[in-house]
Amino acid sequence: GENVEQHPSTLSVQEGDSAVIKCTYSDSASNYFPWYKQELGKRPQLIIDIRSNVGEKKDQRIAVTLNKTAKHFSLHITETQPEDSAVYFCAARSYNTDKLIFGTGTRLQVFP
Amino acid sequence: ETGVTQSPTHLIKTRGQQVTLRCSSQSGHNTVSWYQQALGQGPQFIFQYYREEENGRGNFPPRFSGLQFPNYSSELNVNALELDDSALYLCASSPSVGDTEAFFGQGTRLTVV
Numbered sequence: 001g002e003n004v005e006q007h008p009s010t011l012s013v014q015e016g017d018s019a020v021i022k023c024t025y026s027d028s029a030s031n032y033f034p035w036y037k038q039e040l041g042k043r044p045q046l047i048i049d050i051r052s053n054v055g056e057k058k059d060q061r062i063a064v065t066l067n068k069t070a071k072h073f074s075l076h077i078t079e080t081q082p083e084d085s086a087v088y089f090c091a092a093r094s095y096n097t098d099k100l101i102f103g104t105g106t107r108l109q110v111f112p
Numbered sequence: 113e114t115g116v117t118q119s120p121t122h123l124i125k126t127r128g129q130q131v132t133l134r135c136s137s138q139s140g141h142n143t144v145s146w147y148q149q150a151l152g153q154g155p156q157f158i159f160q161y162y163r164e165e166e167n168g169r170g171n172f173p174p175r176f177s178g179l180q181f182p183n184y185s186s187e188l189n190v191n192a193l194e195l196d197d198s199a200l201y202l203c204a205s206s207p208s209v210g211d212t213e214a215f216f217g218q219g220t221r222l223t224v225v
Binding site: 099101 | 155204213
């Protein structure tokens with residue numbers, strides 16, 4: 001069935017370092033890949049997304065890459081700051097359904 | 113803020129009871145999806161409504177049901193509550209089916225005791 005695997009489950013970095021979170025999806029029909037940041041007790045907030053016709057997208061310190069052949073996509077955060085600390089979820093949506101399949105989340109901690 | 117509002121924000125129910133959760137979609141959005149997020153897990157798709165019709169359902173039993181109204185607001189109903197139904201329930205609205213991003217509400221935290 002449809003599945004999204006996400007690694008690592010926890011990630012601790014020093015302020016200023018880079019952080020990378022990786023996801024793998026199973027449904028070949030997936031064509032939309034958003035990333036959400038969720039702070040404790042709050043709603044998931046979209047931070048960046050990418051569509052299957054694009055290999056890479058960047059927005060300031062955040063970038064996402066997509067490898068359709070390998071069914072991998074990754075989130076890259078550079079120059080991390082303490083306020084980047086949160087749980088990050090990847091998700092995938094296929095063109096023939098409209099549901100988002102979420103990964104299990106990565107808890108990112110950025111230490112000052 | 114996304115413009116998607118949910119009510120109530122917190123709710124405590126007893127096992128076996130029924131609950132109704134509400135969601136007002138963002139202005140101009142005709143599609144609402146509901147997700148269940150258990151503690152420490154990613155959101156799981158329950159179902160989606162598009163123009164008042166159910167448009168896809170996840171792996172949830174029939175005691176999870178929903179409605180969408182002409183103004184595109186939506187309700188999630190859960191009958192015969194079980195302890196495992198305790199979770200954060202999120203609704204997300206989109207401009208249309210298959211369209212771009214989904215905008216999440218702040219969620220309803222349901223606790224079943």
